[in-house]
Amino acid sequence: MYEKDSDHVIQDLEQIEYRRGMLEKGMKPEDLTAKVWLGEKIPEDVRKAINEENLLNLGGVYGDEYVGSPVEYDYLKLVLTNDTVEITVFNRGITLFTTDDEQVRRIHRVLCKLDKVGKS
Secondary structure, three states, X not given: OEOOOOOOOOEOEEEEEEEEEEEOOOOOHHHOOEEEEEHHHOOHHHHHHHHHOXXXXXXXXXXXXXXXXXXXXXXXXXXXXXXXXXXXXXXXHHHHHHOOOHHHHHHHHHHHHHHHHHHO
């Protein structure tokens, strides 16, 4: 169970969609393969990290899509019982090293767990 914030009812995380890669000129994010985890297939350590990092309150776009070529792209979609949270990060590596944005660091920690799960 996950609590989005004090104004929302606690909801279950039903699905995770994660798309990442390098967007070459002319590519669209949809060109990148999406990894999807459903219900009980969502690893417990990922669920825990999403909760600990309070990712459900970090929906939005981070980073600068115009820095660098190709563009590093991360897209995370968290589907809850009655809501969906979408997080897009452009140039995560550059953003981590050039800003002190704690929100991006929190997102990064969860994405690293998903990367690890996706490789196994």
